Amino acid sequence: MELSLADFVFVLLFGSFGLVLLSALLSRYFHARTERRALARRVICRLCLHAFEDSSPARIVACPACGALTEKGRPRHLG
Numbered sequence: 001m002e003l004s005l006a007d008f009v010f011v012l013l014f015g016s017f018g019l020v021l022l023s024a025l026l027s028r029y030f031h032a033r034t035e036r037r038a039l040a041r042r043v044i045c046r047l048c049l050h051a052f053e054d055s056s057p058a059r060i061v062a063c064p065a066c067g068a069l070t071e072k073g074r075p076r077h078l079g
């Protein structure tokens with residue numbers, strides 16, 4: 001098979017395009033993962049609806065805005 005310069009440029013272009021696409025997909029995947037992890041830490045106060053993050057293992061946390069105790073996490077069990 002003969003590879004002309006045009007073919008070479010074509011392959012090079014598509015190769016770099018694929019690489020860019022791959023890195024974009026990868027960064028998007030990792031971003032979604034960290035975002036989901038941050039979402040698991042997010043607590044919304046049931047009293048004043050103040051949203052805050054809490055990384056402690058405690059299930060019930062006190063709202064920093066009004067001091068009301070709010071249960072963290074979702075009703076669905078997360079593995």
Ligand SMILES: [Zn+2]
Binds near residue numbers: 045
């Ligand atoms: Zn509150």
